[in-house]
Amino acid sequence: MGRRPSVFVRPVGMEEGRRLQRIVRTAKDPVRLRRAVVVLMSAQGRTVKDITTLMQVGEDYVRDVVHTFNGRRSGCRR
Secondary structure, eight states, X not given: OOOOOOOOOOOOOHHHHXXXXXXXXXXXXXXXXXXXXXXXXXXXXXXXXXXHHXXXXXXXXXXXXXXXXXXXXXXXXX
């Protein structure tokens, strides 16, 4: 079995970054907070393995969050 390819979020714009940081500071919903942290960590170049270790979540969860973010235009609507 080979190594899975690295997955990262697309480049995050200035406004998207601000929105994500605001979510991290003010979110009352723990799921929304966790997703925003995963996206920010990926945008900073952290690998899926690093994120799973630091956040105590599964690789599939991180990959799903990254792929969902990459599929959206603004990235953090809600």
